[in-house]
Amino acid sequence: MARASDKLIEQLKQEIFSGLLKPGDQLEEADLAVRFNVSRTPIREAIRSLVDNGLLETRSRKGAIVRVLNAKELNDLFEVAAELEGMACRLASERLTQSNKKIIKASLDLCQAAAQVEDIPGYAEANLAFHGAIHEASENDWLTDQLSQIQARINVYRLMPYEIVGRLEKSLVEHQKISEAIFAKDGLSANSLMRDHMMLQGARLPSLLRALV
Template sequence: MTLSAPEDAPLKLRDRIENEILTGDMPPGFRLDEVTLATRFGVSRTPIREALFQLASAGLIEIRPRRGAVVAEVGPERLVQMFEVMAGLEGMAGRLAARRHTDADRRSLTDAHEACRRAAETGDADAYYYENERFHHAIYAASRNAFLIDQCAALHRRLKPYRRIQLQVKNRVANSLAEHEAIVAAILNLDGDAAERLLRDHIVIQGDRFSDLMASMSERAGSTAAKGR
């Protein structure tokens, strides 16, 4: 399938490969050959190489000497552990943001929140995800802690595909937006305790939310397999 719209082709390409990894169409150990992928998606090897680099940064693939790029394996237990750490980091960023945010941070945060609201109204979970990403990075920036910003951004990249796919779960976008509303209020009201707690709860995946994520991934894998038959 040839990708249209040159300006957003790299993003769409990465998302297409990412989706096939998450749904099991490209299982762990699957070799990602640049030439084969370029032919399949109707693009040159340059955007393929860029997409693979981004996916390697996110930990979805491994680039091995003499073997090239292969799909990595991330088990459920490891996934939960990563979300637990992400929740802790984001909670800390929220606490610091409540104490340290500037007028510019306030504008960035409220603008990002409004963009999330507009995206949610379209019903497009992927559009919401990208505005959601901007929202969280606004919180990191408002923490005014360069090291924490780097750590949050790095783990955010690592969890990006899972954070995106969990928004496909029914009502998750609406719930996420409501959670954002409370987070923004806590930060702007200088309530560090509430900001930390709300962000931790917003990020951590456990219980029903973890089951929903796994079910969503399983459902998409089954749908992909059925199409292939």
């Protein structure tokens, strides 16, 4: 039997990522205990975990709130994300196996299919698959781990209604170029192409923040 707190962690993460819990929202242990029909103990453990994870923050005796990232913090986060994504591309170039190549290609096809019919949620999913495929191809588990954590953090700020006028097409082209560089084992190009790709996302941050209310 899985621990109750583990389920709670997943559930709360979902609620944060889905936007149900918005940055700044307060979490009260007693309320959560009633909602999830468990005692306060596993609730407290889950909250602690999420605090350590950086998704919540606490002030002494003031309970936990969903952490709010300001513009600089988000920018810093994106910079690190861009660097590590670029690193993954470099390593993938150096260590590419046939099977990983296939997986990257498949995810790229998904991106293309979604882009053609302008299926935005579909593209978002395919996009994650594409990046995930590259992470795996890096063969560095620590890196893969870090990136999935960072991605989770970024996703909190990504799901709000955002206009992607023509951005799907551009993103797809960038993906294609990145893949080509990896397949050509050109780690240097793959690295910088991915970094640029990520930084373009990051450049949209200010408008995201404004949308945040």
